[in-house]
Amino acid sequence: xxxxxxxGAARPVARPxxxxxxxxxxxxxxxxxxxxGYLLFPxxxxxLTRIVGIIMLVLSLDLVTGFCGVATxxxxxxxxxxxxxxxxxxxxxxxxxxxxxxxxxxxxxxxAGLLSGFVILRGHGLGQLVLSIAIVNLFHEAxxxxxxxTGGSDGLTDIAPTPLFSVFAFDLWGHTAYALGVALLxxxxxxxxxxxxxxxxxxxxxxxxxxxxxxxxxxxxxxTLLAMYVVxxxxxxxxxxxxxxxxxxxxxxxxxxxxxxxALVMLVLGGTGSLYGAIVGTVVFMLFEDFVSAANxxxxxxxxxxxxxxxxxxxPRGIFGTSVRLLERSRRR
Numbered sequence: 216x217x218x219x220x221x222x223g224a225a226r227p228v229a230r231p232x233x234x235x236x237x238x239x240x241x242x243x244x245x246x247x248x249x250x251x252g253y254l255l256f257p258x259x260x261x262x263l264t265r266i267v268g269i270i271m272l273v274l275s276l277d278l279v280t281g282f283c284g285v286a287t288x289x290x291x292x293x294x295x296x297x298x299x300x301x302x303x304x305x306x307x308x309x310x311x312x313x314x315x316x317x318x319x320x321x322x323x324x325x326x327a328g329l330l331s332g333f334v335i336l337r338g339h340g341l342g343q344l345v346l347s348i349a350i351v352n353l354f355h356e357a358x359x360x361x362x363x364x365t366g367g368s369d370g371l372t373d374i375a376p377t378p379l380f381s382v383f384a385f386d387l388w389g390h391t392a393y394a395l396g397v398a399l400l401x402x403x404x405x406x407x408x409x410x411x412x413x414x415x416x417x418x419x420x421x422x423x424x425x426x427x428x429x430x431x432x433x434x435x436x437x438x439t440l441l442a443m444y445v446v447x448x449x450x451x452x453x454x455x456x457x458x459x460x461x462x463x464x465x466x467x468x469x470x471x472x473x474x475x476x477x478a479l480v481m482l483v484l485g486g487t488g489s490l491y492g493a494i495v496g497t498v499v500f501m502l503f504e505d506f507v508s509a510a511n512x513x514x515x516x517x518x519x520x521x522x523x524x525x526x527x528x529x530x531p532r533g534i535f536g537t538s539v540r541l542l543e544r545s546r547r548r
Contacts, residue, residue, distance in 0.1 A: 241491060242401055245400065245404060245494065246397070246401060248498075249267075249400075253393065258388075260388060260389035260390060260392070260393040261389045261392075261461065262501075263389075263393055263396075264396045264457070265458065265461070265501070266498060267393070267396035267397060267399075268396065268454040268457045268458040269454065269501065270400060270493065270494055271400065271451060271457070272291070272293075272451050272478050273478050273481045273482050273485075273494075273497045274404075274490060274494070275290065275293060275294075275324075275449075275454070276478050276479065276482055277488070277489070277490065277493040278407070278419075278446060278447040279332075279440075279443055279444055280482065281482065281488035281492075281493075282411070282416065282419045282423060282488060283419045283422055283423055283440055284422065284423035284426075285335070285440060285444075287344070287347035287475075288344060288348050288472070288475050288476060289331065289348055289349070289350040289351035289354075289472070290351075290451065290475050290479075291351055291470055291471055291473075292327055292353075292354040292470055292475075293324045293327045293328050293331065293447065293448040293451035294451040294452070294454055294455045294458075294469060294470070294478075295327075295358065295465075295469040295474075296323045296324050296451075296452060297321065297323045297327070297448075297451055297452025297453065297454065297455025297459075298455030298456065298458050298465045298469040298470075299323065299459075299465055300319045300324070300452065300455075301319050301323070301455065301456035301459040301460065301465075302365075302371040302374050302459040302464075303364055303365070303371065304316060305373070305375065305376065306373040306374055311375060311376055311377045312377055313376045313379050313395060316376060316456055316460055317399065317456040317457065317460070318456075319456065320452045320453060320455050320456020320457070320459065321449045321450075321456065322452065323455070323456075324448040324449055324450070324452015324456075325445050325449040325452060327354070327452070328448020328449065328452075329441070329444065329448065331347075331444070331448075332441045332444025332445065332448075333441060334346055334350060335350060335444075336437055336440050336441060348472065351470065351472050352472065354470045355471055355472070358467055359467055366465075367467075368467060370464050370465060370466040371464065372463070372464050374463040374464060375463065376460050376463070378391075379395060385460070385461075389461065392461035395457065395460070396457050396461065399453055399457060403450055403453060410446070411490065415439070415442070418434060420488075422434075422436055422439060423488075477500075480500065480523065481496040481500045481501075482496055482533075483523075483526075483527070483533060484496035484499060484500050484533060484534060485497065485499070485534055485535050486532050486534065486535040486536030486537070486539075487533065489533075489535055489539075491535050492533050495533075495534050495535040496533060496534065499534060500519075503522060504519055
């Protein structure tokens with residue numbers, strides 16, 4: 216069983232025709248959307264910063280599921296590892312510089328990606344999926360039991376980042392955290408665009424389509440997938456580190472199965488195999504969830520579920536993927 220079976224009707228977005236101009240247009244669109252979010256939700260920047268952090272988690276999931284076809288329901292382990300690495304560095308070792316905390320988070324996520332990838336890639340089909348669930352549960356239990364380091368169920372506190380570049384303090388309104396998150400997202404997206412068009416990225420897409428043929432050509436399939444898992448962990452770790460900085464607390468929800476499942480839902484909602492699909496799916500899901508839960512706190516899960524059913528049935532390539540396909544059809548006409 217590969218990622219296509221896992222996501223049901225959702226199919227990967229067709230391989231994009233890469234161009235430097237399209238990359239810059241995409242980055243400009245993300246920056247414009249971030250600016251619009253700041254203007255529309257000036258009093259809710261904490262939510263927007265949380266969305267940016269989760270976007271990095273979903274982007275990291277897309278790297279292994281959308282690009283490589285690895286079925287996983289345990290990706291929150293990488294995000295949580297990054298959050299705890301940044302938080303532990305600040306709370307126990309005095310690493311309070313935000314840039315250093317992000318570096319610690321990315322290193323923690325990359326290490327978690329290496330360990331979990333080594334285990335998950337040993338399995339196949341349902342076994343691989345079960346291994347991913349076991350991994351996130353093990354990470355969750357480790358964070359829960361290591362109370363001296365993680366705070367256990369009470370959460371890791373005493374995280375107090377110093378002003379960014381010794382100038383921009385992290386205020387209660389979240390201006391600095393949001394600006395830092397947007398900057399990190401643009402940098403990560405820029406680098407992932409280059410990765411996607413690189414020979415390594417093309418090899419990962421080839422493995423998704425036909426791993427047996429790629430192996431027959433002499434390419435190291437498992438090593439390639441493991442390398443992508445490490446990259447994926449690094450990206451998720453950046454999101455986890457940002458979450459630790461913005462909230463100044465790390466809880467067990469950062470490394471939960473629920474977060475892993477939600478990340479997969481967001482990826483399917485936007486469209487697998489597309490970096491921008493991951494972004495669109497995360498933004499739509501989290502904003503819709505926030506709005507509906509506030510408007511109808513008793514039945515909001517039903518409304519969110521109805522949205523997902525409609526998207527899977529009528530937009531099987533996800534919101535972004537289906538939009539791209541419709542645009543291409545209109546151009547042909």
